[in-house]
Amino acid sequence: MSVTTADYMFAPEAETMPRHKLADLQLKRLQQTLRCAYRSVPHYRKAFDAAGVVPDDLRTLEDLAKFPFTVKADLRENYPFGLFAVPRSELVRLHASSGTTGKPTVVGYTAGDLDTWARLMARSLASAGARPGQTIHNAYGYGLFTGGLGAHYGAERLGCTVVPMSGGNTEKQIVLIQDFEAQVLCATPSYALNIAEVAEKEGVDLRKGSLRIAVCGAEPWSEAMRKELDERLGVRAHDIYGLSEIMGPGVAVECQERDGLHGWEDHFLFEIVDPETLKPRPMGETGELVITTLSKQALPMIRYRTRDITRLSVEPCSCGRTHVRILRVTGRNDDMLIIRGVNVYPSQVEAVLVGFPNIAPHYQLVIQREGMLDTLTVEVEAEPGLAIGQEAYDHIGRQVQHHIKSIIGVTCRVVVLSPGELPRSQGKAIRVRDLRKKAGPA
Ligand code: DLL
Secondary structure, three states, rough: OOOOOOOOOOOOHOOOOOOOHEEEEEHHHHHHHHHHHHHHHHHHHHHHHHHHOOOOOOHHHHHEEEEEEHHHHHHHHHHOOOOOOOOOOHOOOOEEEEEOOOOOOEEOOOOOOHHHHHHHHHHHHHHHHOOOOOOOEOOOHHHHHHOHHHHHHHHHHHHEEEEEOOOOHHHHHHHHHHHHHOOEEOHHHHHHHHHHHHHHHHOOOOHHHOOOOEEEEEOOOOOOOOHHHHHHHHOEEEEEEEOOOEEEEEEEEEEEOEEEEEEOOOEEEEEEOOOOOEEOOOOOOOOOEEEEEOOOOOOOOEEEEEEEEEEEEEEOOOOOOOOOEOOOOOHHHHHHHHHHEEEHHHHHHHHHHHOOOEEEEEEEEEEEEOOOOEEEEEEEHHHHHHHHHHHHHHHHHHHHHHHHHHHHHHOOEEEEEOOOOOOOOOOOOOOEEOOOOOOOOO
């Protein structure tokens, strides 16, 4: 059947490249990328000129700190194709993010870019434990979102059979996972949980089936959620990270150690900066992740501010891969809530809720304004089958509230709803309902 060597790597030479060689390769590719961006993209020429730098000023990797950042607004302002470095005739694919406000951000790929993406995604799936010959059930959304097609081409490149299911139609997903005997599930963590829940409701025990691995990403998730997915699906769930502006899924992934995500440094350069001062932070410190692409042809990205908060580690990993580890992304700068002066990420609340006795791992945070103060209400659901009355629900709510206060330090109200009341995710879950804008005066 399938090949199963514990230390199988898709690209062993690249994945175990000594760090000094990686640095040499990065410098060479970075110089090429800067030259190409300066020559072919008016936005970069203007930005470099304004910062008083030219590509030849980059002699060491540290010199990158002299170059300007790129932000999401730059993509919007140059909508749709203004940041592309190649003629449109060379583009073979476009993706776009939905963007809740204003124009979507559009990203493009040459044939060479798609080839690199497929290889990096194949590398990522293999690092998570997928093997040639296995079947991958792909429940990431197909379409303008990069999840579906990104995982699809990577899985094919690895030599797997792909079931291109996309998101939704959960009952059918469960039938096909069983009938086609997939070993690998690709889905957002919230949708993977939805699949587990619907299977349980139907009396299907996926733990007894073929699934062995889940490759979950596209949204923040907690260790508690990982434990939940491992137990309820009978898998080892691995975290995978990526963003469309840089490529899509497959920028970084957890290996068998599940202790940080290897970021593929032969194709990307990772920095951590202070989100306020934008000064680079030393290795190991927490801050905003900034990524520069080193091989992208259609859309080179120079110092792209991801808004994702994390830290990096170059401690050797026992898997043998030498590439930097990006610690779990707990949230985006933009997702951080400030409730009565306390900073809270939804994933911190998740870590408290998931696994808490008598409640199900579904939640939403509701933000309202009362007078001058923002208030947080955490909506959770009672565990299915818990036949108790309102009084007991209120009691559970008070317990959860107490826990959130003691662990995160934020005061909130917890409302326990009946099973099934909260909306279920089909892709990226909506964790926050912000009612402030509609309420009170501006
Ligand atoms: O979400 C690409 C992707 C698809 C990654 C499938 C993994 C799996 P975007 O829609 O552009 O691309 O959203 C990118 O999602 O900046 C993070 O804020 C968040 N994100 C992605 N992966 C993770 C993760 C895809 N593993 C944005 N943990 C990023 C936490 C994640 N946040």
